Amino acid sequence: MFEIKKIIGSLLMPLPLLGLLTLVMVFLAIAHKRKALYFGFVSILTLMLISTPFIGQSLIAASNNPAWQFKQAKQPKLDNIVVLGCSIMPNSRLQANHQLGDCALARLLEGVKLAHHYPNATLYVSGGGFANATNSQLMFETAKTLGISATRIKQNPLAMDTAEEAKRLAIYLVDKKTALVTSASHMPRAKDLFNAQGIDVIPAATDFQDFSQYPTYKQFIPNIAVLVAVTRVAHEKIGSAWVSVRRWIDPEAL
Incomplete structure (x- = not known):
């Protein structure tokens, strides 16, 4: 059960999730080019945008409360x-x-x-x-x-x-x-x-994460550190949702 939970949670993180969606879209492009290419484009664009300090900071700010x-x-x-x-x-x-x-x-x-x-x-x-x-x-x-x-x-x-x-x-x-x-x-x-x-x-x-003071020229360039920070926040959101589900099923579970 522990391993299954970790596998599912890991696959729902931004990089593997958007990567898998892109692979599926490329596969479907063989038969349905327009829709598949559109969704593939959206997946890649989303991955790049959330990796920029400008967008990523807005996603992680509330989770890094001083x-x-x-x-x-x-x-x-x-x-x-x-x-x-x-x-x-x-x-x-x-x-x-x-x-x-x-x-x-x-x-x-x-x-x-x-x-x-x-x-x-x-x-x-x-x-x-x-x-x-x-x-x-x-x-x-x-x-x-x-x-x-x-x-x-x-x-x-x-x-x-x-x-x-x-x-x-x-x-x-x-x-x-x-x-x-x-x-x-x-x-x-x-x-x-x-x-x-x-x-x-x-x-x-x-271990606070903050990219708000990055120079302007860096604010719009995808950065792996930003993606890592966004992934951590996504992990916590999914973890909190899992806790809520467990407690709904069994109030004494967690």
Whole structure:
């Protein structure tokens, strides 16, 4: 079920979805040229437009709310700091930090920064993985090299998605003051899933995406970084819709 959910969700992202539509249109063009070429043109044009900073920024702006930054002045004490897993690139020949993807590194950096500021807080590093590597283990090793004592770090290596992370960590976090570290675009869904487990988390968003200050000449040129940011937001929209469907079927599911 987990693999099926991930496959379907991945195919609904902008690049594979619009790419598949274009392939279908090219195939149909053999028999119905005008309609197929029209829809193929629209698919490619849409992919290019949402990849420009000018259009892409409008699609991601609401999902990168600066208000989700952690405000240390308002939080004199923390019991826990939870860093959610993200992308990894397992390679046993590399050190742990080189196996963490950009969003995983951004999240861990924020978590380590908070751990230094709150020396009595426990740092939870979460997330499963593949190829004999997990987010939690790679983050654990990297956090140690950044000056966090191993005795302060707890791992959550079995959770394969945010809902599982919330469920597995709930027993340690309920009724505790907990900062939740994740990407800005992921924060609303992550906070919702943790709240559903009775965990009142304090947002500590990181990995913000903003292309509004790009020079004018770059605003209308397709950019892979913009497409990645738009894809992340699309992923969150689909993820939130999935949570709503699961809760409609079974209110206790998530």
